[in-house]
Amino acid sequence: MSWIIKHPFTTALFLAIFIAGLLTGPALGREIPASIQNTWGTGPQKIFEGKWWTIFTMVFLCNDAFMLYGVILAGVPIMAMAESRLGTITTVAVYWGIQIVVWLLMAAIFRFLMLHDIDPGPKVYPMTDIGLSVGLFGVIGTLVVILNRAPETARHWQTIALEAGVPLYLILKWILMPEWLADSGHWIALFTGVLVGLLLK
Secondary structure, three states, rough: OOHHHHHHHHHHHHHHHHHHHHHHHHHHHOOOHHHHHHHEEEEHHHHHOOOOOOHHHHHHHHHHHHHHHHHHHHHHHHHHHHHHHHHHHHHHHHHHHHHHHHHHHHHHHHHHHOOOOOOOOOOOOOOOEOOOOHHHHHHHHHHHHHHHHHHHOHHHHHHHHHHHHHHHHHHHHHOOOOOHHHHHHHHHHHHHHHHHHHHOO
């Protein structure tokens, strides 16, 4: 109970993701229905059609059980670590700020490419994207800077896991499952988070 009190944002965010997983199917081993994904997920064209809310609703959705439980297992400890070191208000601001700003930037870039018939690679223009990863990678970038300023606040292996493990994961993910929209968003969010961390006192 004390852990929940100390990490209200982490608790609320991942509880909401799990409940959404129950309601949409992934928590029960089913894939999310395409209709839900298309209605509540986001993509370049949706934002430019005025469906601004998809930047928020996409965060709570997962494609399948593998994604859902992977998000929970990886995301909870990272977000809780950030909330412990940055504070709840700062963690909320960093997460949602980077989630919104990076997604708007990505939407603008891919909209430009779409209008000019430029093909950036595999899975060129997905009609929708879901998941909390853009904001989470932003939080990771900020957390790396904070942990380097005060290394005594984390175990050495935790810092190494974030500094080396996260970039390695992103590289392997791009090689094995390239998705230019999501992959670009992850890298931009990570470096944006680093910049935010440098700006924080």
